[in-house]
Amino acid sequence: MIAREVRFFKIALQFLTQLPVGSIGDCPPDWLARSAKYMPLVGVIVGAIAGAAIVLSAAFLPAPLPTVIGIVVAIAITGALHEDGLADTTDAFGGGRTRERRLEIMRDSRIGTYGTLALISVLALKGAALVALTPWNAALVMVAGHAGARLATIVTMSRLPHAGGGVAKVSQKISELTVSEIAVALALGLIPGFLLLGATTFIAAALFAFAAASIIALIARRKIAGYTGDVLGAVEQVFEAAFFVAATALIVGPH
Template identity: 45%
Template sequence: MTWLWRQAQLLLCAVQFLTRIPTPSLTGFESDWITRATRYFSLVGQGVGAISAGAFLLGFHVWGAGVAAVLAIGLGLLITGAFHEDGLADTADGLGGGQTAQRRLEIMKDSRIGTYGVCALAIALGLKVAVLSTLSAQLGALALLAAHGVGRAASVVAMRTTPYAPSGEAGKWKPTPMGARTGEVIVALVIAAWPLLLLPAPAAGLGLALGAIAALALARTAVRLIGGHTGDVLGAVEQVFEVGFLLGLAALA
């Protein structure tokens, strides 16, 4: 397998894992491909963000910012199958509702959604819509492109810097012994960075700071309460980073 062909396979694996977009089937799939594909998670996120940005631009000029924001967020949910949002809800239920690490992990694996999960989803989705509604058409579109990329990159960083939770065999992702490698994290961060150059520097900087604070707080809480991350926690990290980034961006933009 040539290097270029392997990268194409890994990118396709990332698309299949993170979205519901129809793709050709993978041949010769190996158990560590999902972990090796983390280098392209931010690129796939940018693809989702670009499609959502298109919906935002169209909706903005036809119905206005409020409707455009709902359409953009809704289309993103359809493309990904609410993949990361599901992780946010499960994480909120588990960390908020359990009294022991084992019980918290059991709750996170339960497909049913509880009060904490509903509240977390309502707050996260509501904030995204509210923030996008305050932005211009161009800035809102660029914000979506950037937020989806940096959010996915944040989950890769969390995957690399926090341990896998004991007995946390979440269905979304099961790590390989090596986990995400430093080089893969760097590639994900570099890919995530380029849309930031299109945004006002102070606003982008504050967005990254608030996103990082939110993601770090969640990751540290997960380490304290369940011993590390699971696939659900990584999805939640992506979501809180997105929300924090958009809040910071809108505050100065």
């Protein structure tokens, strides 16, 4: 039982990051559903490593360099998986006139104007938010935000049908998640934020971020009648940016 769960955690880690996980073997047909509950935990790991990079580099470098380093570390760990999804999704939704054309654009590895602007905007928002915090608070926000962002993708997968066609990195629906698996995902996605930021700050920032991510999901429902792996990347990135902004506003307040 424990070995089985460790394997599903390693699958989630391998799917979402570039971190070495060792041998896994052939993935079972329901690998996405069974490993999804551990994706928020992967977010905790990514956020913790990136947050540690901010705190450690702040001992030697002036702002805003530690913040930039932390964001770059997070991108390196994930192999820009979510950023790629954001770019492809905005290119597709901005440039496609039909559902078929939007899905075709998502398959295209090239990046367009919409995708470029989306990446610049999201990275600027995340960087500007984190640089306003102390290195320690920035690290805490990183961990809570990355965990919540992965939970947002699970919610999206559970609420929308897959757009089909093998057009992206994810092609299985998460409808078969059990109650216990959903409970684990919720716990791993929410508890870190409660512990690190406090109930009031975390709940307010998370609600704002979930609302922002839900807009992407609703647009995806209208544009392509479901989600793809790229859409999940966009949901993750929008959640992160919105969470960082809201948490910073609550912690620091207006100047």
